[in-house]
Amino acid sequence: MSRDLLPLNALRAFEAAARLNSVSQAAEQLHVTHGAVSRQLKVLEEHLGVSLFVKDGRGLKLTDAGIRLRDASFEAFERLRDTCAELTQSSADAPFVLGCSGSLLARWFIPRLGRLNADLPDLRLHLSAGEGDLDPRRPGLDALLVFAEGTRSRTFGLQPMLAGATRYLDLPETVILPVGITGTEALFPVGGDTLHSVETIARFGRPIEARVLRERAGDDRRLIMDTIGVAIAAVLPPDFKGVYGNGQVNLDDARRLHHLLFED
Numbered sequence: 001m002s003r004d005l006l007p008l009n010a011l012r013a014f015e016a017a018a019r020l021n022s023v024s025q026a027a028e029q030l031h032v033t034h035g036a037v038s039r040q041l042k043v044l045e046e047h048l049g050v051s052l053f054v055k056d057g058r059g060l061k062l063t064d065a066g067i068r069l070r071d072a073s074f075e076a077f078e079r080l081r082d083t084c085a086e087l088t089q090s091s092a093d094a095p096f097v098l099g100c101s102g103s104l105l106a107r108w109f110i111p112r113l114g115r116l117n118a119d120l121p122d123l124r125l126h127l128s129a130g131e132g133d134l135d136p137r138r139p140g141l142d143a144l145l146v147f148a149e150g151t152r153s154r155t156f157g158l159q160p161m162l163a164g165a166t167r168y169l170d171l172p173e174t175v176i177l178p179v180g181i182t183g184t185e186a187l188f189p190v191g192g193d194t195l196h197s198v199e200t201i202a203r204f205g206r207p208i209e210a211r212v213l214r215e216r217a218g219d220d221r222r223l224i225m226d227t228i229g230v231a232i233a234a235v236l237p238p239d240f241k242g243v244y245g246n247g248q249v250n251l252d253d254a255r256r257l258h259h260l261l262f263e264d
Helices: 008-020 023-030 034-048 064-093 102-119 163-169 210-217 221-233 249-263
Strands: 053-056 059-062 096-101 125-130 179-182 201-204
Touching: 008 023, 008 034, 008 064, 023 034, 059 064, 096 102, 102 125, 163 210, 163 221, 179 221, 210 221, 210 249, 221 249
Parallel strands: 096 125
Antiparallel strands: 053 059, 179 201
């Protein structure tokens, strides 16, 4: 008998059948057919070279070897269940660590934190602030909040996206989610000196892997960010599209990439 390759599916089927003393109940618990469990039991017996069950009337009865394996497999699977439950609970209890610049945290995020806590009371959020450019590879961060719009004014329309922000897209497994937000233009109107309580609406586009956009754009950082700008504009009402509205003739390549990646 090989000590290297154990038939784990067969052991799983045996443990359930022995614990429940029923092939039918094991099949129901494992969400497979009666025949599938029976075949796995046969595989295990052939692998071990011993009989684990004998017929007992219309049912089955464990042999001495079957009893030994039942006790050992039950203990092993029970330990696995307990360990997996502990790991799951540990992951659930861990806080979500969000990194952002100190200025963005103070001016934009903190004023919205009360509403976030009210909407997501079970979220254990830990904020990690820093000055200057935050390194998204910094250990312990689950996500990084970045303001990537350049020459920002308090107007309705989108401004050009900052090409330098593509450094955040170089990390493996980064996903781009276009989000268009309206209502913030009334928060601090042009010419005003007072903050207002406003209702904001967020509209979401189709997410894609940053790696795919980089490859399609040939690592052209201006094209990458313009494609993201077009993707955000696509979910906004016409008055909010700004420089990424349909009247901009220099965005043909970005629109083609947007159509290819965010719409198809």
